Amino acid sequence: MLTRRTNGMDPINALRGEVEHLFDEFLHGAPGRSRFGWPMSPAFPALNIWEDEHNVRVEAELSGLKLEDLDISVVGNELTIKGERKARQPEDVVYHRRERGTGAFSRVLRLPVDIDANRVEASLKNGVLTITLPKAEAAKPRKIQIKATEK
Amino acid sequence: MTTESALNKRPEETATTQVERTRSRPYFYPNVDIIETADELTVLADMPGMRPDDVDIQFENGTLTIHGTVHDRQPEGTSYLRREYGVGDFYRTFQVSELIDASKINAAYENGVLTLHLPKAEAAKPRKITVTSK
Numbered sequence: 001m002l003t004r005r006t007n008g009m010d011p012i013n014a015l016r017g018e019v020e021h022l023f024d025e026f027l028h029g030a031p032g033r034s035r036f037g038w039p040m041s042p043a044f045p046a047l048n049i050w051e052d053e054h055n056v057r058v059e060a061e062l063s064g065l066k067l068e069d070l071d072i073s074v075v076g077n078e079l080t081i082k083g084e085r086k087a088r089q090p091e092d093v094v095y096h097r098r099e100r101g102t103g104a105f106s107r108v109l110r111l112p113v114d115i116d117a118n119r120v121e122a123s124l125k126n127g128v129l130t131i132t133l134p135k136a137e138a139a140k141p142r143k144i145q146i147k148a149t150e151k
Numbered sequence: 152m153t154t155e156s157a158l159n160k161r162p163e164e165t166a167t168t169q170v171e172r173t174r175s176r177p178y179f180y181p182n183v184d185i186i187e188t189a190d191e192l193t194v195l196a197d198m199p200g201m202r203p204d205d206v207d208i209q210f211e212n213g214t215l216t217i218h219g220t221v222h223d224r225q226p227e228g229t230s231y232l233r234r235e236y237g238v239g240d241f242y243r244t245f246q247v248s249e250l251i252d253a254s255k256i257n258a259a260y261e262n263g264v265l266t267l268h269l270p271k272a273e274a275a276k277p278r279k280i281t282v283t284s285k
Contacts, residue, residue, distance in 0.1 A: 046236040050229035057226060061236065063197035063263035088184075096185035100197055112232065127199030127263015128224065 044105045045081065045129075053141065056111060056133040063127035064100070072122050072131060077111040079133065113139040177239035181217070181265075185245075189277055192249060192269040198241045199263035200224060206260060208267065210253050216244045217265065250275035 045060035062070070064085055071082040087102040114136035122131045172178070181196040198206070198219045205220040219241035225231075250272040258267045 047233060048225075048236060048238075049231070049233040050225060051232050052226070052229045056232065057229060059224065061197075061199040061263070063199045066262060092188070094187040096187055096192075098184050099182040100184045100195060101182075124262075126201060126260075127197070 043107055045107060047107075047109065049109075051113075051135075054135060056113065056115070056135065058109070058131040058133065060129045061127060062124070062129050065124065065127070065129075067122075067124045070122075070124065070129065072120075074115060074117045074120050074133065076117075077114055079109045079111060079115075079131065080106065081109070081129075081131075082106045115139075172242075174240075177237055178242045179237075179239055180243050181219070181241045183243070187249070191271055192247065192251070194245075194265075194267040194269065196241070196243070196265040196267070197263065198260075198265050200238070201241075201260065201263075203260040206258070206265060208256075208258055210247075210251065210256055210269075213247050213251075214244055215247050215267075215269070216242075217267070218242050219265070 045062055048059045050057045050059075058079065060081065062083065062085075065083055069083050069085070071080075073080045073082075082105070084104040085102045111133065116134045116136050119134045120131065122129065124130075181198045183197075184193075184195040186193045186195070194215070194217075196217060198217075198221075200221050201219045205222075207216075207218040207220075209216045209218075221238055221240050223238060247269065249269075251269045252272045255270040256268065258265060260266075
């Protein structure tokens with residue numbers, strides 16, 4: 001499974017993180033937050049999500065992938081990101097370090113608002129995937145005029 | 152704002168190096184593959200979200216330093232719904248023990264992956280020695 005970049009220089013920290021994660025899972029059943037309250041996201045890819053009045057923007061860091069390696073779909077308000085980072089062909093080489101994960105991944109995300117699925121756009125630039133999901137008209141905030149009625 | 156700057160201090164983000172940096176922005180160690188062939192060392196580093204001219208590579212006295220400046224990507228006028236990773240610069244250094252021909256080092260950046268070619272110095276290349284029998 002692919003993992004995100006780690007603190008490669010500090011094995012103690014990495015180990016502590018792992019152990020904390022295991023305890024967390026053991027004690028609370030549902031993994032999600034470490035002792036420090038940081039979201040520990042075992043899911044790949046990790047996502048940053050923003051919203052404004054009109055759109056939800058989902059961003060993921062996917063180095064070494066091309067758009068054709070990705071399969072993005074929206075059904076209802078569920079966004080699915082599938083993809084695969086292929087391994088290098090075995091050659092006559094010696095690996096000094098091999099930290100960059102390879103393999104297939106899939107992640108389903110339930111969006112908090114209804115989406116206009118016909119107008120979803122995705123772009124991949126320098127290893128950063130950005131998906132723009134326009135909110136459905138019904139989900140946009142509406143300003144309601146209050147009229148005072150005289151009696 | 153306070154919450155955001157606190158979020159930036161995730162332990163895995165505040166990587167420790169011997170030399171402190173002047174900017175207090177969080178930075179990350181990129182994941183790397185280092186591959187050796189007969190002719191060169193190849194370093195592949197996952198450094199998403201940069202422009203090629205934001206990468207600074209130095210090789211001095213056998214120390215390879217990779218530094219990438221990453222610009223914030225949060226669109227203006229938006230607020231976070233979910234934040235699973237932080238964004239910051241990339242920084243990592245390696246002590247290279249192989250003899251490298253520094254003048255022939257070259258690098259490319261594509262799809263968020265930095266590829267660095269460090270050609271071995273002629274003296275360091277393996278030589279095949281044929282043994283003849285009498």
